[in-house]
Amino acid sequence: MASRLTLTLAALGLSALLHPAAADPARAVVELFTSQGCSSCPPADALLAEYSRQPDIVALSLPVNYWDYLGWKDTLAHVAFTERQKAYAHSRKDRQVFTPQMIVNGKKSSIGSDRAEIERAIQATTKGRSALPVAITLSEHNGTLSIAVEETPDTTHRDAEIWVLPVLKSQTVPIERGENRGKTITYANVVRGLNRIGEWHGGSARFEVPLETARKGGDAYVVLLQSTDAERPGVILGAAKGPGF
Known part of the structure; x- marks a missing residue:
């Protein structure tokens, strides 16, 4: 006869299968604008990789193309990422565009390798919240991704857009020319597209x-x-990682 403990553990296991644990809600989105041709970027790339391992952080690498003339064409760069970085600068009205630049929650700009500055930006943009203000739930079925956005009682949250960003979780690149010549750098969570x-x-x-x-x-x-x-x-109101993170 099965012991009470055995039956209890079995019931807990069945419950876990029927009701899988919810993913950690996202507290912050950090976007690193970086370049393989930028000599000051590798420390920021390494820091982004650290953030990518935090369950409540959505860490994204967006390689830009405006340093390609320095002697090495970034193999992951996309003009859309350069345009996004410039658009952020116009939204902030400071016109500051540089690498490595970290944008936190769509609002605060920080030096991409300065952990203390980035942490202060996260604190400033979350205002003590443990998660972004709007919850997003993802599900997959028959080749379709369904995105459920919850209603929020905060009436200031209006007129936003849903974006889906394909991500390459890890990509190692040997750099043969330019300022980082001879280095091999592994990039984490490299964005491959911006789909509205x-x-x-x-x-x-x-x-x-x-x-x-x-x-x-x-x-x-x-x-x-x-x-x-x-x-x-503008400001990022909600974020969610798909399966596999």
Whole structure:
């Protein structure tokens, strides 16, 4: 006859299967604008890799292309990432664009290798909250990603957009020329595309996108709910990591 302890453990195991543990809610999104041709970027790339291992942080690497003329063309860069970085600068009205630059929660700019400055930016943008203000739940079924955005009682959260970003979780690049010549650098959570899925206006909402789109060029994906400011990226209201992180 099975002991009471055995039966209890079995019941707990069955419960875990039926009700899997929810993912840690995202507390912050950190976006590193970096370049393989930037000699000061490797320490920031290593720091982003550390952040990528924190369950409540969505860490993203967005390689830019404006240092390609220094002698090495960044093999992961995309002009859309350069445009996003410049749009952030216009939204902040400081026009500061540099590498390595970390943007925290779509709002604060920090030197990408300065851990203390980044931590202060996280604290300033979360205002003591343990999670971003709008909850996002992801599910996959029959080749489709479903994105559920919860209604929030905070009436200031309106007019945002849902974005799906394919991500390559790790990519090692030997750099043969330029300022980082001879180095081999491993990049974490490299964004491979920016896909705008739809608009959100404050209530509960559901969006769907083919998984093929969500993962195109990568092996994972993240979802961002981001406010807009004159068609420029603004404060990030919610974020979620897809399976595999």
